Amino acid sequence: MSTASAGLAKKFGYKNIRVYLDGEPDWAKAYLPTYATHDFIKNGNVVLVDVRPSNEAVKGRIKGAYSIPYEQLDDRLDDIARNAPVILYGDQETLDAVEDMRDDGFKFVSLVQGGFAGWIASGEAIEKGPIFNTEIRWVRKLGKGEVSLADFRKAASGEDKDAVIVDARTKAEVAELGIFKNTINIPLDEIPARMNELPKDKKIYVHCASGARADMAFKELLKNGYKAKFLLLNIADAECDCEIIRP
Amino acid sequence: MHKSCVKFLPGLLMIGLLSFGCAQKEDVKQDMTPKTGQTKQQVQKNVYKGKIVGKSNLAKTISIEVGKGKQAKIMMVKFDDQTKGIEHAIKGHAAIITFEKRGNDVYAKVVKQKLAKLPQGVTEIKTEELSALVTNAHKMYLVDSRPASRYGQSHLPGAVSIPVPILKEKQAALLPADKNELLVFYCGGPT
Numbered sequence: 001m002s003t004a005s006a007g008l009a010k011k012f013g014y015k016n017i018r019v020y021l022d023g024e025p026d027w028a029k030a031y032l033p034t035y036a037t038h039d040f041i042k043n044g045n046v047v048l049v050d051v052r053p054s055n056e057a058v059k060g061r062i063k064g065a066y067s068i069p070y071e072q073l074d075d076r077l078d079d080i081a082r083n084a085p086v087i088l089y090g091d092q093e094t095l096d097a098v099e100d101m102r103d104d105g106f107k108f109v110s111l112v113q114g115g116f117a118g119w120i121a122s123g124e125a126i127e128k129g130p131i132f133n134t135e136i137r138w139v140r141k142l143g144k145g146e147v148s149l150a151d152f153r154k155a156a157s158g159e160d161k162d163a164v165i166v167d168a169r170t171k172a173e174v175a176e177l178g179i180f181k182n183t184i185n186i187p188l189d190e191i192p193a194r195m196n197e198l199p200k201d202k203k204i205y206v207h208c209a210s211g212a213r214a215d216m217a218f219k220e221l222l223k224n225g226y227k228a229k230f231l232l233l234n235i236a237d238a239e240c241d242c243e244i245i246r247p
Numbered sequence: 248m249h250k251s252c253v254k255f256l257p258g259l260l261m262i263g264l265l266s267f268g269c270a271q272k273e274d275v276k277q278d279m280t281p282k283t284g285q286t287k288q289q290v291q292k293n294v295y296k297g298k299i300v301g302k303s304n305l306a307k308t309i310s311i312e313v314g315k316g317k318q319a320k321i322m323m324v325k326f327d328d329q330t331k332g333i334e335h336a337i338k339g340h341a342a343i344i345t346f347e348k349r350g351n352d353v354y355a356k357v358v359k360q361k362l363a364k365l366p367q368g369v370t371e372i373k374t375e376e377l378s379a380l381v382t383n384a385h386k387m388y389l390v391d392s393r394p395a396s397r398y399g400q401s402h403l404p405g406a407v408s409i410p411v412p413i414l415k416e417k418q419a420a421l422l423p424a425d426k427n428e429l430l431v432f433y434c435g436g437p438t
Contacts, residue, residue: 001392001411001434007366008411009430012419016429018372021363023436024393027403030374040399085400110401170305188306189325193351216301216310219321 028109031099036087036110038124047080047138049073051090051097052116054131062089062116063125066136070097076136077104084108084138089116145218147205147229149239155205156180156242163203168217173209178244180207188213191220200226207231295322295344296361302336309336309355311344324355332358372431380431381405387429388422390414397435406433 006019020027028034041048041062050057050065057067068076070093080086082105088097089112101109112119120126142148155163158181165183167174174185186194188208198204204226206214211232218230233240300321301310309324324346326333333355335342341361346353365371380387381404389406391398398408409421422430 002432003363003365003369004411005390005392005409005414005432006369006430008414008418009422009432010366010369012422013426014422014430015427017366017369018429018431019365019369020372020374020377020431020433021436022374023433024391024397024401024403025436026374027378027433028401030378032374032378033404034401035404036401037399040396044400108401168306173305188303189308192323212301213303213306213308216303216308216323219300219310220323223321
């Protein structure tokens with residue numbers, strides 16, 4: 001995209017054009033600050049954290065923000081999903097907080113554009129008084145083509161007869177760890193050759209060990225006209241809770 | 248929790264340009280010129296060019312997105328010990344895969360990194376230099392070329408959001424009046 005834009009700018013007559021090919025991901029990786037827009041903060045599925053001392057937060061904070069003073073942040077990190085978009089604001093400690101969180105494996109950490117002062121100056125909503133929302137709630141929204149765990153369970157239990165589960169793991173993994181009920185094992189690399197074994201009129205839910213291969217198999221099935229979805233979950237997670245036929 | 252997740256007709260080119268990453272310019276540029284014959288030839292030559300959308304070492308399989316816009320298709324290619332340059336098959340990165348058919352299977356022979364081509368006279372800037380410019384409040388116009396939603400979530404300090412289709416539509420109206428001012432464009436990188 002950036003090279004396309006640079007090409008356009010050149011066409012419009014600009015003389016001094018450069019492209020930062022490494023882009024936003026590299027900037028974040030170098031622990032440099034990135035910012036979120038007010039619109040994204042208000043409407044996005046985000047975890048907004050006020051890292052100032054709690055007395056400051058009580059005096060006034062961005063509406064919907066969780067108050068986690070910087071000294072407590074380290075202890076609270078495990079309360080926040082690593083793949084949640086986290087947005088921080090505070091005083092001079094904010095940049096340290098960004099660094100700490102990125103270091104701890106948080107994939108998306110950004111700052112409030114203009115900080116708290118900028119938020120107020122823009123006339124955005126704040127709240128005051130005691131803080132009651134101490135438990136951090138964030139639920140990941142299903143991505144494109146993902147099947148919900150609830151729907152997947154219905155297929156695995158046999159309750160949903162209109163769905164077929166495909167296990168895209170290798171034969172060796174299945175032999176060692178077992179397989180879900182109502183499931184056909186077609187290793188990912190055999191999907192192109194064996195997809196004709198699957199019904200086109202039923203829903204196909206693909207899973208693997210973590211979701212990576214299931215995603216690839218899902219794309220291949222979708223391309224070939226199957227009503228496919230995939231499960232993005234580490235099936236070893238207790239959360240999965242599907243009955244396994246042990247080898 | 249999970250280890251990973253997720254572009255030829257002149258008319259469709261615009262769509263292609265709207266939605267793809269930095270390293271895609273090369274393809275777009277080539278397709279701009281009416282060389283439909285060449286595209287066909289490349290298919291015959293067993294080459295896939297595009298973004299790697301998945302790789303499994305256990306299944307020894309790579310998924311690569313080829314073609315633009317609505318014509319985009321994700322192709323599965325197997326690899327083995329004979330495959331050269333498998334380290335260039337990195338999810339999110341652009342690659343060129345030369346493959347061969349073995350029975351019903353498609354095997355990658357060579358995987359190469361697909362490098363972004365900068366327009367003539369345009370130079371690359373690295374993180375260190377750009378961050379120094381930002382820190383010193385150097386006069387420049389920093390543009391985020393990604394879709395507005397990506398800008399909304401996380402953008403560089405002082406950057407303005409001009410997604411590629413918007414720049415096409417509004418043209419220089421969104422850029423500084425001074426044609427000699429430094430313009431820096433960025434997007435989601437090769438990832």
